[in-house]
Amino acid sequence: MTAKILTANRLADGVVVWLTAAGEWAEQVDRALVARHEEAVAGLESAGRIAVADNRVVDVNVVDVEEVGGHVRPLRLRERIRSGGPTIAYLPGAAGRKSATA
Amino acid sequence: MPMYRYDEFDHAFVADRVGQFRDQVERRLKGEITEDAFKPLRLMNGVYLQLHAYMLRIAVPYGTLSSRQMHMLAHVARTYDRGYGHFTTRQNIQFNWPRLSDIPAILNELASVEMHSIQTSGNCIRNVTADHFAGAAADEVADPRPYAEILRQWSSVHPEFSFLPRKFKFAVTGSEHDRAAIQVHDIGLHLKRNEKGELGFAVYVGGGQGRTPLIAKKIKDFLPEADLLSYSTAILRVYNLHGRRDNKYKARIKILIHETGTEALKRQIDAEWERLKDSELTLPEADISAIQAYFEPPALRERPEGWADIASWKKADEAFARWVGRNVTPHRHPDYGIVTISLKPIGGIPGDASAEQMDAVAEIAAEYSADEIRVSHEQNLVLPHVALADLEAVYRALVAAGLAESNIGLVTDIIACPGLDYCALANARSIPVAQDISRRFGEPARQAEIGELKIKISGCINACGHHHVGHIGLLGVEKKGTELYQISLGGSGDETTSIGEIIGRGFKPEDVTDAVETIVDTYLALRLEASETFLAAYRRVGAGPFKAALYPEAAEAA
Numbered sequence: 001m002t003a004k005i006l007t008a009n010r011l012a013d014g015v016v017v018w019l020t021a022a023g024e025w026a027e028q029v030d031r032a033l034v035a036r037h038e039e040a041v042a043g044l045e046s047a048g049r050i051a052v053a054d055n056r057v058v059d060v061n062v063v064d065v066e067e068v069g070g071h072v073r074p075l076r077l078r079e080r081i082r083s084g085g086p087t088i089a090y091l092p093g094a095a096g097r098k099s100a101t102a
Numbered sequence: 103m104p105m106y107r108y109d110e111f112d113h114a115f116v117a118d119r120v121g122q123f124r125d126q127v128e129r130r131l132k133g134e135i136t137e138d139a140f141k142p143l144r145l146m147n148g149v150y151l152q153l154h155a156y157m158l159r160i161a162v163p164y165g166t167l168s169s170r171q172m173h174m175l176a177h178v179a180r181t182y183d184r185g186y187g188h189f190t191t192r193q194n195i196q197f198n199w200p201r202l203s204d205i206p207a208i209l210n211e212l213a214s215v216e217m218h219s220i221q222t223s224g225n226c227i228r229n230v231t232a233d234h235f236a237g238a239a240a241d242e243v244a245d246p247r248p249y250a251e252i253l254r255q256w257s258s259v260h261p262e263f264s265f266l267p268r269k270f271k272f273a274v275t276g277s278e279h280d281r282a283a284i285q286v287h288d289i290g291l292h293l294k295r296n297e298k299g300e301l302g303f304a305v306y307v308g309g310g311q312g313r314t315p316l317i318a319k320k321i322k323d324f325l326p327e328a329d330l331l332s333y334s335t336a337i338l339r340v341y342n343l344h345g346r347r348d349n350k351y352k353a354r355i356k357i358l359i360h361e362t363g364t365e366a367l368k369r370q371i372d373a374e375w376e377r378l379k380d381s382e383l384t385l386p387e388a389d390i391s392a393i394q395a396y397f398e399p400p401a402l403r404e405r406p407e408g409w410a411d412i413a414s415w416k417k418a419d420e421a422f423a424r425w426v427g428r429n430v431t432p433h434r435h436p437d438y439g440i441v442t443i444s445l446k447p448i449g450g451i452p453g454d455a456s457a458e459q460m461d462a463v464a465e466i467a468a469e470y471s472a473d474e475i476r477v478s479h480e481q482n483l484v485l486p487h488v489a490l491a492d493l494e495a496v497y498r499a500l501v502a503a504g505l506a507e508s509n510i511g512l513v514t515d516i517i518a519c520p521g522l523d524y525c526a527l528a529n530a531r532s533i534p535v536a537q538d539i540s541r542r543f544g545e546p547a548r549q550a551e552i553g554e555l556k557i558k559i560s561g562c563i564n565a566c567g568h569h570h571v572g573h574i575g576l577l578g579v580e581k582k583g584t585e586l587y588q589i590s591l592g593g594s595g596d597e598t599t600s601i602g603e604i605i606g607r608g609f610k611p612e613d614v615t616d617a618v619e620t621i622v623d624t625y626l627a628l629r630l631e632a633s634e635t636f637l638a639a640y641r642r643v644g645a646g647p648f649k650a651a652l653y654p655e656a657a658e659a660a
Contacts, residue, residue, distance in 0.1 A: 012131060013201040014155035055133035059151060076583065078522060081531075082153050086523040088533050090198075091186045091456050 002064045005032035006044040008057035016082045019047055025057060029072050029083035105166050106251045106396045108216045116213045119220060123147045124206035131203060148219025152526050155199045159222040164232035164250040165193035165477040169468040172475055174215045176460035182208050189445060189453040191517060191568055193231050193477040194222060198524055225266045227257035233275045233282045234478035237399060238440050238486035240432040244301055246276035246293045248393040249330060256331050263338050267345035268353035283595035285309045285318045286571055288355050289337060302326045307337060308359035311565035315601045316356040319364040327390060332383035336375035400472035400487055405437040408490025415494045422497055424546060425508040441485040441496060444507035448544035449537050452518040453481035462503035470496050481517055512549045514540040517568055521561030528561035530578025530585035535559055538615045552622055555636045571595035573637050574621060575602040587614040591648055592640045603645055606653050617652055624651040
């Protein structure tokens with residue numbers, strides 16, 4: 001089975017988050033809880049439904065990943081870009097907040 | 103300053119909407135309303151959820167901004183976002199990183215300069231776009247913006263047209279040379295005069311890009327200006343009634359006209375119009391005049407000294423001469439020019455501007471362009487009224503702001519949507535492809551040799567990057583988990599609108615710039631003379647030579 005993790009966007013600021021083993025939503029994909037069998041995936045999905053109902057996150061999705069050298073890597077480019085941010089240097093040096101929640 | 107100003111009703115309405123949305127956001131954050139209930143409400147206020155964050159799309163009606171408004175956009179970028187914004191192909195601006203919880207405050211600040219995000223999303227009549235040289239161009243018959251404003255007022259929260267089968271876009275031009283791409287809009291209006299000298303419109307219906315690109319059909323040669331709203335209402339009513347609601351991909355009016363037939367649909371529209379014509383929807387002359395008064399051209403004083411100045415400046419500075427040659431367009435006043443500010447620095451992100459750059463443009467416009475700025479659908483900014491005598495000072499100020507790229511209409515003046523770097527709908531990235539092509543062709547002499555060439559890039563079939571009407575269009579798709587770029591050639595979004603033809607199988611990201619270079623080199627080898635543009639050459643020779651150059655194996659096999 002392809003390993004899976006759970007992702008969403010945080011309700012208040014839209015920032016990409018990943019569900020951790022502690023049940024928290026982390027901004028780093030490497031902290032994501034990796035589900036390696038069907039029961040674990042069902043657990044992820046259940047956690048996602050609860051988080052949506054709690055209005056903590058939106059747009060919850062299970063994402064296929066591989067584990068490479070101790071890192072979690074989403075298989076789809078879309079999710080890799082979500083995990084790493086835009087692949088372009090958008091106006092480096094421009095003033096402004098680095099992270100909406102930092 | 104020549105632009106529409108809010109009246110008391112407008113102020114009260116926008117303030118009410120901000121208050122309403124503030125309440126909705128607060129209730130959402132407290133969990134009192136669900137995402138399913140909230141999503142349509144946020145979309146009605148221009149708030150999308152993209153890959154990394156929320157995105158706020160702000161309307162720039164017919165692409166016209168004052169310095170004060172541009173300063174406010176800079177302030178929003180700096181205070182609530184990451185210090186930049188993205189100007190779009192619909193003459194709007196998008197901020198990529200606002201917090202949901204901050205958006206009511208942003209909208210409140212925008213309202214203070216008569217801006218908002220209403221109808222920048224949803225199945226309603228969207229921001230009306232117009233020629234970005236409106237009110238300034240030497241070749242203009244009349245300023246199309248008063249009519250765009252009339253349409254804006256009429257369509258704002260129009261109760262009958264707020265839940266159409268799909269979104270609906272108007273574009274208006276007042277020149278024979280179409281800079282507003284009216285033939286790829288749901289309704290395209292070409293403002294012109296009849297033989298009696300009266301103003302009216304040629305009306306085009308059912309154009310659009312997306313997954314089914316279609317060129318609009320002209321259904322009226324001359325619609326008197328007074329009938330603008332009655333006729334538009336007739337079109338919208340027929341569409342609202344008969345447009346498909348069972349399949350969102352077939353819901354635009356272009357599909358309705360395609361499936362119904364132009365003549366049959368025109369008969370339905372005319373039958374509806376018979377009931378509406380000469381009703382209260384007829385525009386009184388006094389109302390048209392009142393709106394036109396808001397767009398009175400600025401009082402531009404004679405500045406004949408510019409003619410001699412500019413000749414000597416050009417002689418002294420080759421880069422300035424190049425910039426004037428590419429970025430300055432004739433103004434209706436002979437002592438003035440229209441300056442296009444390129445938001446396409448070599449290797450940069452098409453359409454992006456930093457807060458500092460927005461402030462710089464606002465300051466330059468206040469001092470040298472009668473306080474006016476335009477946003478073009480080609481993702482550039484425009485200073486519509488600059489005295490030739492001030493061009494050198496404007497150029498120096500733009501150089502200091504990193505905004506003096508001399509590439510308007512050239513191969514590096516690329517349109518690109520945000521693509522998979524930001525957009526939740528995208529299948530492939532657009533921006534890195536644009537950057538790579540820009541770097542490959544960035545050398546000024548090479549760009550000049552190639553001449554006018556419009557490259558347009560979309561990261562998905564929705565075609566926000568207008569690839570269908572690019573001389574060279576690139577469409578990013580996802581195939582077997584990787585990005586692939588399909589190339590089309592021969593598209594154009596002007597008065598000779600054509601949809602580009604797909605040239606063959608797609609190219610990997612690392613090969614697409616080489617493919618573009620092969621196309622360009624093929625063109626250079628076959629053009630009859632330097633003045634034969636890429637588009638003219640393509641229309642003369644067709645796809646054959648380009649296919650042979652791009653796919654030599656296939657050519658040999660044949």
